[in-house]
Amino acid sequence: xxxxxxxxxxxxxxxxxxxxxxxxxxxxxxxxxxxxxxxxxxxxxxxxxxxxxxxxxxxxxxxxxxxxxxxxxxxxxxxxxxxxxxxxxxxxxxxxxxxxxxxxxxxxxxxxxxxxxxxxxxxxxxxxxxxxxxxxxxxxxxxxxxxxxxxxxxxxxxxxxxxxxxxxxxxxxxxxxxxxxxxxxxxxxxxxxxxxxxxxxx
Numbered sequence: 001x002x003x004x005x006x007x008x009x010x011x012x013x014x015x016x017x018x019x020x021x022x023x024x025x026x027x028x029x030x031x032x033x034x035x036x037x038x039x040x041x042x043x044x045x046x047x048x049x050x051x052x053x054x055x056x057x058x059x060x061x062x063x064x065x066x067x068x069x070x071x072x073x074x075x076x077x078x079x080x081x082x083x084x085x086x087x088x089x090x091x092x093x094x095x096x097x098x099x100x101x102x103x104x105x106x107x108x109x110x111x112x113x114x115x116x117x118x119x120x121x122x123x124x125x126x127x128x129x130x131x132x133x134x135x136x137x138x139x140x141x142x143x144x145x146x147x148x149x150x151x152x153x154x155x156x157x158x159x160x161x162x163x164x165x166x167x168x169x170x171x172x173x174x175x176x177x178x179x180x181x182x183x184x185x186x187x188x189x190x191x192x193x194x195x196x197x198x199x200x201x202x
Contacts, residue, residue, distance in 0.1 A: 012076040019067050027067070031060050034077060038084050044168035045088035047158055055091050059084045089146075092153045133194055140190045144183060151176055152183035 012033075018026035039056045046052045062083050070079060141149055150169060154160045155176075162180075166173045 009075050013072060016067065016070060016072070016076055019064075020070075027064055030076070034080060035060070037077075038080065041081065041084050042088050044164070045085075045092060045154060045158065047160060051091075055088055056084070058091075059087045062087060089150055089153075092157060093149075133191060136190050136194060137187060140187050141183075144186075147171075148179045148183050151179040152187075155180050 012030070015026045015030050019030070035056065038059055039052060042052045042055045042059070043049070046055055059080070063080055066083070070076070141152065144152070147169070151165055154165045154168060155162070160168070162173050162176050165176045169176065
């Protein structure tokens with residue numbers, strides 16, 4: 001560990017201690033120190049800058065509320081980094097939940113081969129089946145591992161490139177492609193029986 005890193009961590013420990021003792025201005029100093037890094041980190045998951053800034057603000061709110069329980073078992077930034085990653089992932093997941101209120105938005109699900117059959121079928125008779133398809137997509141994505149879920153969400157619902165996802169997830173591009181391929185395959189297999197039974201012939 002370099003002297004500069006040691007000094008930074010010691011400073012963080014002092015500021016955290018002051019926050020825990022009720023000094024709110026000490027937390028302002030932590031925000032100033034790390035806000036740029038957190039926004040950059042969140043931007044790796046959420047491409048819209050204003051949206052990323054809102055999520056970054058949520059990260060610091062969560063951190064402030066959780067600081068009384070912080071015991072220094074990891075460096076403060078490591079702890080803050082984990083909060084940021086989880087908050088960004090949860091934000092993306094919540095965007096999928098909102099799709100269900102619109103039945104299904106095929107423009108946001110064009111990656112699913114079978115979903116192409118749904119285009120132009122928004123009649124009331126299709127409503128229940130559409131909702132079942134949305135629920136199936138949600139449940140299937142929820143069943144994925146964290147790595148596969150994050151990859152498919154960043155690709156299909158945030159529109160990130162494979163290279164951008166590789167940077168955000170800190171893994172090779174080939175691994176990202178494999179995770180997304182497997183996720184799409186599972187989703188399509190789950191949807192096939194619904195679409196076959198739904199009589200979506202033109």
